Amino acid sequence: MTDRVGLAVGAVVVRDGRLLLVERANEPAAGLWAVPGGRVEAGEFLLDAVKREVAEETGLFVAVGDVAWVGESIGPGTPPAWHYVILDYWASVEGGTLQAGGDARRAEWVPLNRLGERPMVDTMHDLIGRLWDSP
Numbered sequence: 001m002t003d004r005v006g007l008a009v010g011a012v013v014v015r016d017g018r019l020l021l022v023e024r025a026n027e028p029a030a031g032l033w034a035v036p037g038g039r040v041e042a043g044e045f046l047l048d049a050v051k052r053e054v055a056e057e058t059g060l061f062v063a064v065g066d067v068a069w070v071g072e073s074i075g076p077g078t079p080p081a082w083h084y085v086i087l088d089y090w091a092s093v094e095g096g097t098l099q100a101g102g103d104a105r106r107a108e109w110v111p112l113n114r115l116g117e118r119p120m121v122d123t124m125h126d127l128i129g130r131l132w133d134s135p
Contacts, residue, residue, distance in 0.1 A: 003079050009050045010037025010088040012068040012131070013060075018111050020093075021118065022057050022104035028075065028082070033118040035088060035127070036104065050089050056102035065090040069127045086123060 012035055013020035021033045036057040040049040047064045054062045069088040075081030100107040110118060115128055 004083070006082070006084045007040045008038055008073075008084045008086045009040055009046055009053065010035040010086060011050050011054045011062055011064070011091040012088050012127070013054070013062060013091045013093060014112070015093060015109065017113075018109035019115065020058065020060070021108055021110050021115075022100065023106040023108075024103060024121070025105035026103045029121045031105075031119065032121045033110075034121045034124050036107070037086070037088065038103070039084075046087060047089070050091060053102075054091065055096065057100065057104040058096070058107040059099040059101060060096040061094045062091040063094050065092070069130060071123050071126055073121070073123050088127060 011020070020036060022036045023033050024030055036054045037050070038053045040046060050064045051062060054060055066089065067087055068090045071086045073082065073084045073086060075083070098107055098109070112132060
């Protein structure tokens with residue numbers, strides 16, 4: 001349980017009508033899909049955290065742009081098991097080779113019109129709905 005709010009970032013990377021997604025390997029979201037991302041470390045700049053998380057989870061190096069979406073993830077319990085404010089940024093691939101790593105079981109380019117076929121973390125439904133009007 002936590003009485004603190006954490007900060008997390010993610011990368012919304014779209015290429016050729018496909019969104020970069022990772023399947024989470026660890027709880028609490030093991031087996032669910034999301035954009036690559038994770039916690040911001042103390043003393044780390046937000047954009048550096050985005051770049052680090054994408055590289056760790058996908059093997060890709062990205063340029064980070066503007067904020068794409070802001071949301072929260074609050075776990076069960078009182079106080080909740082976790083509470084994160086999430087800032088997802090638009091990003092574009094600059095290099096690297098796609099391969100899952102870190103806490104990602106798989107990393108894939110998923111066509112926007114097939115996003116609904118993947119089991120996703122709760123926050124992804126809001127992100128997709130706001131950015132693509134539920135493709």
